[in-house]
Amino acid sequence: xxxxxxxxxxxxxxxxxxxxxxxxxxxxxxxxxxxxxxxxxxxxxxxxxxxxxxxxxxxxxxxxxxxxxxxxxxxxxxxxxxxxxxxxxxxxxxxxxxxxxxxxxxxxxxxxxxxxxxxxxxxxxxxxxxxxxxxxxxxxxxxxxxxxxxxxxxxxxxxxxxxxxxxxxxxxxxxxxxxxxxxxxxxxxxxxxxxxxxxxxxxxxxxxxxxxxxxxxxxxxxxxxxxxxxxxxxxxxxxxxxxxxxxxxxxxxxxxxxxxxxxxxxxxxxxxxxxxxxxxxxxxxxxxxxxxxxxxxxxxxx
Numbered sequence: 001x002x003x004x005x006x007x008x009x010x011x012x013x014x015x016x017x018x019x020x021x022x023x024x025x026x027x028x029x030x031x032x033x034x035x036x037x038x039x040x041x042x043x044x045x046x047x048x049x050x051x052x053x054x055x056x057x058x059x060x061x062x063x064x065x066x067x068x069x070x071x072x073x074x075x076x077x078x079x080x081x082x083x084x085x086x087x088x089x090x091x092x093x094x095x096x097x098x099x100x101x102x103x104x105x106x107x108x109x110x111x112x113x114x115x116x117x118x119x120x121x122x123x124x125x126x127x128x129x130x131x132x133x134x135x136x137x138x139x140x141x142x143x144x145x146x147x148x149x150x151x152x153x154x155x156x157x158x159x160x161x162x163x164x165x166x167x168x169x170x171x172x173x174x175x176x177x178x179x180x181x182x183x184x185x186x187x188x189x190x191x192x193x194x195x196x197x198x199x200x201x202x203x204x205x206x207x208x209x210x211x212x213x214x215x216x217x218x219x220x221x222x223x224x225x226x227x228x229x230x231x232x233x234x235x236x237x238x239x240x241x242x243x244x245x246x247x248x249x250x251x252x253x254x255x256x257x258x259x260x261x262x263x264x265x266x267x268x269x270x271x272x273x274x275x276x277x278x279x280x281x282x283x284x285x286x287x288x289x290x291x292x293x294x295x296x297x298x299x300x301x302x
Contacts (some may be wrong), residue, residue, distance in 0.1 A: 013078035022282045029086070035116040036086040042103040043069055043084075050104060072097040091117050093219065107187050130276040138278075139163075144296030146263070146281040149270075153224055154180040154204060157276070166253060166261075166281070167193040179224070180204060185231040195252035195260075205237045206244035246277075250284060257285060257298050258291040274295040 020168070040128065041100065048055045051188045053071060070080040075095055082089055100110045108129035114121045131149055139147050139160040140210055146166045148159035155171070156178040164170040168189040177183065181204050185191040194200050215221040227235045246267050253261045263281035283289035 003014050004300040028088075031116055031118060032086040032088065034194045035113075036084050038113065038116060039084050040105070041111070042105065046103055051102065069099070069102055072102040075099075080210075088301075091119065093119050093121070097121075102201070120220070135270075135278070142280065144292045145283070146292065149276060150180070150279050151276045152208075153221060154208065156180065162296045163281070165253060165257065165295055165299045165302075180226060181234075182207065185234050186227065193253050193255060195254060200251075201234075201237055201242075202240075202242065203235070203244060203249075205271060207246060209238075209241070210245060245270075251281065255291070255295060258294045261288045261295075262292050263288060263292075 044061075044065070046063050048059070048064065053064075055069060066084065067077050069120070070077040071110060073080070073095070077096065079089070082143055083091065093114075096114055096119055100113055103109075105113060107182075109261065112233065130151070135149060136158060139158060141148070144162045145162050148163045148164035149157040151157060168183070170185060173183070173187070177186070181201075184189075184194070184201050184204065192196055212221055212225070229238070248264065248266050251263050251265050253263070255261055262284040264284050266280050266282065268278040268280065270278060283292050
């Protein structure tokens with residue numbers, strides 16, 4: 001025999017369990033409906049002329065037809081229709097990429113598309129939202145202290161003039177190669193500028209491995225690792241399976257313009273740990289300070 005209080009507790013417990021069981025499904029359903037609405041809206045606001053299609057005389061659908069989007073994105077019409085109907089289907093990153101190009105999405109819209117699909121964009125971003133005008137201004141104001149913005153993959157997102165000439169002529173490096181790990185294995189001027197190159201490579205690999213634990217399924221991280229693995233020198237370091245977190249440390253550089261420079265490395269985090277950060281190299285002694293000032297003057301003259 002149960003009391004009313006026991007029945008109430010049992011009902012409340014069962015209700016909480018049922019709510020916990022359906023909550024993830026509800027969130028997924030909401031996400032699918034948002035994705036469907038977003039795709040319909042974008043499709044209806046793209047004219048045939050924008051994608052090189054003739055308008056014709058019998059067009060009553062605003063914007064593009066579903067059949068036209070499917071054709072341009074090289075996907076099945078039925079499959080795309082299900083996507084706009086918020087059906088529970090799997091969407092690959094390749095299809096999302098094709099839809100983003102077909103619907104002429106800008107970087108913000110593209111990021112929104114992948115977020116709604118709960119997928120990771122495999123294409124490296126050409127414009128990083130972390131690099132705001134205020135942060136660019138801060139980088140410039142730090143001159144002659146070398147400073148740059150990096151993410152956890154060691155991509156160099158922005159830099160000031162002194163940093164741009166500290167290890168190599170950064171402006172001459174293609175944007176897709178502006179990554180500290182890639183440069184440390186492929187760029188001779190960068191490599192020769194680092195006094196303790198092997199130690200630096202080991203530290204970067206150890207930090208990269210620690211950060212990658214949060215991004216094991218991220219295509220951009222896997223692409224970078226695959227590219228690095230073409231270097232036997234990197235493979236030797238990587239196969240040690242060393243892991244290390246971020247920490248301030250002293251570095252020494254050989255600069256071809258002003259000579260040897262000793263600096264103290266610091267990471268100023270702009271978000272959660274292992275996220276984007278501002279890297280600064282404060283001079284460790286008066287001689288290094290004077291040489292950084294001379295390097296900055298050279299960079300300004302250029």
